[in-house]
Amino acid sequence: MASRWLRPEVYPLFAAVGLAVGICGFQLVRNICINPEVRVNKVNRAAGVLDNFAEGEKYAENFLRKFARNREPEIMPSLNRFFTDPSRN
Structure with missing residues (x-):
């Protein structure tokens, strides 16, 4: 079963999907950590x-x-x- 999905032709697809997931994850972490409009903790949310x-x-x-x-x-x-x-x- 594993040899069916891990053929060399599939590696570029894994790389492209991995890159897209990495970019999305980076943007998510960037917005949560340093975006001034995103407030995660309760004290900052109460500030309005x-x-x-x-x-x-x-x-x-x-x-x-x-x-x-x-x-x-x-x-x-x-x-x-x-x-x-x-x-x-």
């Missing part, structure tokens, strides 16, 4: 709506967003420049 804009700004402006803000939205910039640069012709 908080106007804590500094904490919300810190959560929204994470490292990846700051890193990618002033970059060109290209996947392979050198390859794009190679094919589109008019000075190369």
